[in-house]
Structure formats: C-alpha cells, structure tokens
Amino acid sequence: MTEQQSPPEQMATGEGAGERGGNYKITIYELENFQGKRCELTEELPNITEKEMEKVGSIQVESGPWLGFERQAYAGEQFVLEKGDYPRWDSWSNSHSSDSLMSLRPLQIDSADHKIHLFENVGYTGRKMEIVDDDVPSLWAHGFQDRVASVKALNGTWVGYEYPGYRGRQHVFEKGEYRHWNEWDAN
Known part of the structure; x- marks a missing residue:
C-alpha cells in the first residue's frame, strides 16, 4: 500500500449525517440501474443474503457514508460509499477487480x-x-x-x-x- x-470530501465536511449519532440510509438493488429486488438499510448488514438477495447490482446512498465489503462478514476488498447513486459495480469499485458486494456497515466518522x-x-x-x-x-x-x-x-x-x-x-x-x-x- x-x-x-x-x-473523502463528504466525510471531512460531515455532510450526509454520517457523524457519530447521525442517520444512515442506503438502498441496495439486486440488478444494475436500480432495478430488481431492493432493500433499504439503516444499520449494518453482515450478509446480504439475510435480506434474500443474491447480489448487489446498484446502490443509492441517501445518507452516510457507508463501507461496503466484497465478502460476507465485512471481509475482502473495501468500498467507501458516499451520498449519491452507484448504477453498477464499477461505479463503486475503485480497483475494478471485484463485482461483488456482500456486506455493508455505516462508516463512523470521528x-x-x-x-x-x-x-x-x-x-x-x-x-x-x-x-x-x-x-x-x-x-x-x-x-x-x-x-x-x-x-x-x-x-x-x-x-x-x-x-x-x-x-x-x-x-x-x-x-x-x-x-x-x-x-x-x-x-
């Protein structure tokens, strides 16, 4: 490394209600371009299959920031997700090596x-x-x-x-x- x-700028300025005690809201969709099964989250999710979803194809972050992980139980590559729309996997993956996102948690800001x-x-x-x-x-x-x-x-x-x-x-x-x-x- x-x-x-x-x-990221949103985190540094405290925008998006992501500071300690703030509100967190993210919507994940099973398919690209905000299609298919959807699930709104306001707290951590160690395994997306708990919400009867097989994969995440797109994401909308209403307030955050959030931290996504390539594998279940907060393992694998990490993805910082700030307020905004992520229509397909390569819009949140900085390395373009993984199209998988299997767990999420709010990112606590000090x-x-x-x-x-x-x-x-x-x-x-x-x-x-x-x-x-x-x-x-x-x-x-x-x-x-x-x-x-x-x-x-x-x-x-x-x-x-x-x-x-x-x-x-x-x-x-x-x-x-x-x-x-x-x-x-x-x-």
Missing part, C-alpha cells in the same frame, strides 16, 4: 481534527510520517517509500489507497492502532 488520503502516523515497518518502527488534516495523493512526493506496515490513526477517519492518485484498493483507518498491515487488509 502506498497512499493515504484523509476522508469529527475531531484528523491526524495519522504511518510507519514503514510493523510494530510502529522504521521511518514515520505524520499527516494532519491533509490529502496526500502520493507518499513518494513526501519522501516516504512504497510501503506502510503499521498505522496509528490518532484522530479522524482516513482512507488509504493502493496506488498514487487515489487509485486501487481502499483501506479505511478508523481511530485506533494497526500494529501490522494484516490488521487493515480485510482479506
């Missing part, structure tokens, strides 16, 4: 000042980079190399990307400590 970004520490080695060792309330489209531009092995998200909610320019798989860092990269890799 090479990139970190502060929360509205405090945003601050995160990135470390090149596990256990918070090696080079350290501190980011405060800022977008960083490329860690290389700041002298940080191509890997982040541990993270301390001191305040705020952050989205890390696999490649420069906010591309590739997304990894969400909510306030907390991630001693080893496998703690945020949902595979």
